[in-house]
Structure formats: C-alpha cells, structure tokens
Amino acid sequence: MIVITAPTGNIGSHLLSLLLASAPAEEHLRVIVRDPARLPDDVRDRVQVVTGSHGDPRIVDRAFEGADAVFWLVPPDSSLAPDACYSGFTRPAVQALASHGVGHVVGVSALGRGTPVADRAGLVTASLAMDDLIASSGVAYRALANASFFENLLEEADSIRQKGVFTDTVDAHRKAPLVAVADIAATAAALLLDRTWTGVDSVPLLGPQDLSPTDLARIMTEQLGLPVRYERESYADLHTALTGYGLNEAFVRGVVDMKRAKDEGLDAGVPRTADSSSLTSFEQWCVQVLKPAVLA
Template sequence: MILLTPPTGDIGHRVLGRLLDAGTHVRVIARDPFKLSMDNRIDVIQGSMSDADTIAQALPGVTRVFWLPPGDPSLPSARAAYRGVSQAFCDALPGSEVTRVVSISALGRGWPKPAGLVTATLEVDDMIARTGVHLRALTCASLMDNFARQIEPIRATGMFYQPTPGDKKLPHVAKSDVARIAADLLLDTGWTDVQELPLLGPEDLSFDEMAVILSEFLGRPVKAVKMSMPQFEEMMRGLGASEGMAQAYVEMMTAKNEGIDTLDMTASRRTTPTTFREWCDQEFRALIGEI
C-alpha cells in the first residue's frame, strides 16, 4: 500500500493521478475528503498529517509513502510548518512497515546561511533519513508553476513581480516533471539507501527571459518587475503569512539571489525536460482561460 499526503496539493494530486492510472490502490490523509473525487481505489483517512492518531490510523499495511508538508503560511515559523508537521510521522516510522519514502524539498544542501523554507525542508529530509527507511528526496529548483500566482497582474498590467534581479539566471522545474518522477519512484520497489535527486529543469532562465517568452505566448508585452525584500515581505504578510513565515520567505529568496540553487548543477537535466515555453503551452494556457 502507498500512502500519499497531501492528496489535494498541486503536486500531490498529480502524483495521485499517476498512481491511479497505473492501477494502484492508494491511501491518503485528507482534512476534507469531499475535495477528493470518489474512487474506490482511494482509501481516505480523515485528519491532519501532523496528528499522531491520524498517522497511526494511516500507516498499517503501508510500505511506501509520498511525504510533502503543505507549508501552511499561517503557522508561526518554517520549522513549525515543516519539521513540526512531520514529527509524528517520523516518530511512527521505526515501528511501521514503511520501507521507502519519497519526499519533496529544495536545492541547497550545504548552504552556510539560514534559507527559510529551504532549510526547514532539508531538515525534514534528515528527520526521515534518521528513521532508517530508504529515502529519495526530490530537491527542486524554483517551480515554473509559481507563475500561476501572478496571472491577475500579468493580465491586468502586463507585469509580474519578483524580489530577484531580472537578469539573474536560475534553474526552474515544472511540477508535472516532479510529480512524474515521484510517482515512478513510488511504483518502483527496487531502490535502496538515502539519496537526494536534484531536479533542475532543462535550462537556466532569468525572469527577463521568461518575460520575453510570456510576451510571445500572450502576444503582448510582459515585464518582470523587481521588488525590494521589504516589499516582498510585506506582500507575503498581506497574503496571510505569519511574521515568522514571511521572514522565512525572505531568507529563502535572499539565498536564491545569492546562489543557493546553483550549489549542485551536476544532476542530469534529461529527467526534467519540460521547458518554460512548453509549460506555458501545457499549463499557463489553461490557467489564463480561467480568469
């Protein structure tokens, strides 16, 4: 049995779909089961992934787990949102039948400064690894799909906003590639040990270059606008982030600006082939149609 949580998150629901397409029965933890489609191949445990009793109900018979804390921005800190949410799961792993875990975290192992959400997700990987299970931690570059949050300003003003210099090249990966790799690992029972798999996308792009691609795709000018870090922090608070989480976002973006995503550029890019142009055609086109 495979346990997947959260099943309604943007990556989780993609992984769930791939597992069901493969004919696999899946158990999920969901706060609101009514958000899931009715499918007799899905065994739903209602509750929170941070709750020890819920974890105790979910783990019997499970040998493989997809683990991705949702990063609730209302929690007081990144550690609370990632380590805190994962503690009950990690406590339960040594006495369970689970042998393999696939997690989603971020590039940045070895970064010498606080990096907010990145630091917290890597600490979760360490927590899971210490339980003795086999682990594949998918350490992701920035997600192309984050542009979905900027559809309204792009359509209304032809601009999107980032706390990053417009000409700085960074790796970007599509969630569809991340979900495909996660599902493949969950279906494969042959791998062992603990490894990080950096997912870098096919190329490094600056936000100015991405703006050019968006302009071509939409047929009108789109511009990348650099925000200051204080402006970015204020924006995150306005979107509902706690003081601690807003600061964690600032630490993460500061680290990205300083090069945290380029610490490990040796990974093969063939496993994450979706280009930003392809993502625009496959994902952004549908999102634009919803506004």
C-alpha cells in the same frame, strides 16, 4: 501499499493520477485527505481514504499501518514558524514510519543542500532539516530537491492579464533552474513504484534549462501573445506585503530569507545532467497551463 499525502494539491493530484494509471493491480493506494469530497468521484472509489491531517499522530498511525511506501509533502502553514511548519508537522509521521516499519519514503524538498547559503535560506533550511528528520527514522528516503516551480507564476496570472507584469525579488538577469510540478510527480511515481533503492539521497529536479526573469518575460510574451515584463520587488516590500496578509512574522522572515538565498546562488549547487533535467519546457508549460489561466 503506497500512502499519498496532500493528494488534492498541485503535486499530489498529478501523482495520484499517474499512480492510478500505471500502478499494477496488486499495488493498493491509500490517501490522507482533510476533505474527501475534494477527490474526484472516480478517484475516491479507487483508493483507500483516511480522513484528517497528516500532521495528526492518530491519523498517520492509522494511515501508515501496512504501508510499504509513503509520499510525503508538507503543506506550508503560514501561521507557524518555519521549523514548526516542517519538522514540527513531520515529527508524528517519523514516529509512525518507525513503528510501522515503512520501508520507503519520497519527500518533497528543495535544492540548496551543501551550498554556502543553505543554513540561512529560511523555508528551504527548514525543509532540509525535515529531510534529516525523516532520514533519522531508518527508512530508505529520497528527497526530491526541487527548483522553484513554474506554477508559482500562476499567482501572477491576474497581474499578467491586467498589467502585463510579473514580480519577484531576484536579479532580472540571474539564470536559475525551474521545474514543472508534473515532472516532480512523474519522478515521485517512478520511485514509489520501484522501491529497489536503498539508503538516503536527494534527487535534483532542475527542469530542462536555467532561465532568468528576463527570459521568462520574453517567453511569456511570445507564448501568450501579449507583452509581459518583469518588475523586481525589494525584500522590504515583500516583507511588508506578506505581513499585511496576516502571516506569521517568523514565516515571513523565512520566505524573505529563502528569496534572498536564491538570489545568492541557493539553487546553483547541483550540476545539470541528463538525469536532473526534467522534460517539460517553460514554453510548453506556458501554452498548456499559464495561457488558459491568464485568458480565463
């Protein structure tokens, strides 16, 4: 039995599709979802559904009964401080993992562990603390240490379409790893189906190459067929914009601190290897995902 949290989200929906396609017949799948209606009909008929939040002690206690493995993803809650958002949300699950003797957990986390900025990286620091909390339950744990997602650029689709501009806070020429959520889901699926692994470790996912905002602008221009340029946003302007949306002040500081840490090398602490270099290129992703969103 594999339990999947956040099955209608970006990573979780990819993961669920992969598991439904590749899991052996004897491998049962159970999902925790707030609104089962968001699951496609053909999916809902093939999985066990537990309705509710996976931050609820009663829900995870019911969902983890009889489970061999869990896919754990915390949906960031911008109404909470980072520690409450990650470790606070996860604490009931840690208790349920231990009480039900769940053997394996694969969690969505971030790069940065062991770097000089890991303890001042805002949301990433909170995510790494969550990893430690899960590991303390005694399960075999693999933290998917992800680079920034290609999919973050989908939030810029309107700006790219209307103004030919995307923004971030990092230096225009700073190269860093980026990864597609489909590659994260594929790695998670392989780990959840294998379960011969033991102990606690991180699995870095760096995408196929390091890219700077300047590189991204050039590739988007080529693949979208329209001029795209990068504008660097100040940390102060980012803070003002996020607080203007009514986000929790501590959460906003967590986002700004994470952005600052990324510009100071947070994602540069893991050497690129064949194992850590996932497959989907930014060019492929632009054609398959970003271009339809921009042209919609």
